[in-house]
Amino acid sequence: MRAFQAIIARDLLLAVRQGGATFLALVFFLLTVTLFPLGIGPEPAILARVAPGVLWVAALLAAMLSLDRLFQADFEDGSLEQLTLSGLPVSLIVLAKIITHWLTTGLPLLLAAPVLAVLLNMNSEGFTALLLTMLIGTPALSLIGAIGAALTLTVRRGGVLLSLLVLPLYIPVLIFGVSAIDAAVHGLNAKPHLLLLAALTMAAIPLCPWAAAAAVKLSLE
Amino acid sequence: MSMHYFANPARFTRLAARIQPWAGGLAAILLLVGLYLALVVVPADYQQGDTVRIMFVHVPSAWMAMFCYSFLAVASAVGLIWKHPLADLAAKASAPIGAGFTFLALVTGSLWGKPMWGAWWVWDARLTSVLILFFLYLGYMALWQAIEDSQKAGKAAAVLALVGAVNVPIIKFSVDWWNTLHQPASVLRMDGPAIHPTMLWPLLIMALAFKAYFVALLLARMRMELNLRRIRALRLAERTS
């Protein structure tokens, strides 16, 4: 348990020291959201209609672009290999890194989302659902993304390949997340959608670290 | 005779050499019969007219798209769990065939949809799911290409295939969910009207033709992959000797 916490603490410290990644994810989030009114016009009614989808797609992309931070640096300087030899099960190591990734990417996105929702004139009834879906859904993004990140560790410039692998797997998260917000905006019950989203994340918590660990071990061979 | 009976590449090659021409011949015959039935014998539909004939290539293509991915996933599992040496080759060989049929399902679906629904592309549940399946195939093939070591690539691709396989029902469910939320007023099912017996036979024959075609191509591609593996091994031995 202490080793687990130690990994999280170390990675968080590194992330804070380097600082750039969280900032970049947030700026990307903001930029992408900004592109949509520029692309489809500023008409408030249309923006309100697309706001849940745009927010989720932008957050999803921002999360995906930050995935290479999960393992790459440690893989390159050999510390990932050291960690796997330390005796801690690899899936726990992976889970620790996923938690750090969420704390430095998913959580900031979650906090920024309501602000950007205002930019898109999202209906006020959707805000709670937005926060809830982001809270439940962004961990799933980190969990699922970890598998892709681990698989592409040995691939040079594997960023685009990573997107191809991970984006189809993100689609259910996207669908349930947006549908929950849409339901809330229209005054319908968002709970079934939120429960489905929660089910996804719950299922991902044991399964994804295991699969990602298998991929990490492959890459280290 | 366990599956490891075929682990011996030489034995596999001998068997493949015997089966391949028969499978190819069967595919050709079934294809001709199926096409004749679909294009000539089957009457035009009351509602859809002659476009219903497209169903006889669209539906079997979609079936093959799913079948090939299942085959790919099972082969990947066999390779990862039982370490069968030919399993990852089988998975690799089947991927382009599956991707091809997925592409065909999309294109024929589009050509069938345009006269029916007036649009070249509609985001209905089936077409959307097939499109996502297409991405899963492309990702799988891209991963094989991207990793240099063939053995490692095989294992990584196998992990990806299994992750994808677990996700396919989830994706299908979520797309169906999404579709019912955004359901347009009246949607004609892509399957067309209830399938008459006259419709069923050509459909099954086309489906069987595609399967026989798959077997023939799979064996050819597996033999090619085996050869390429041997060539790599020989070249490596030469360099190090």
Added chain:
Amino acid sequence: MDGMGAFFAMGGYAGYVWPAFGIVLAVMAVLWITSIRGWHKSEQSLTALRGHRRQREGADE
């Protein structure tokens, strides 16, 4: 022959039906050709490599 004309016209949907069947056959043909060719080429390379190897081993003796 009006029958043939009607057959090719496909009740007015010719522009959809024939391209659909055409592309199915085209893709299946291309897959077939590339797979068979790839396999044949690999057979040739393998025999050539093996022959070359046997030559070298024969020369070493």
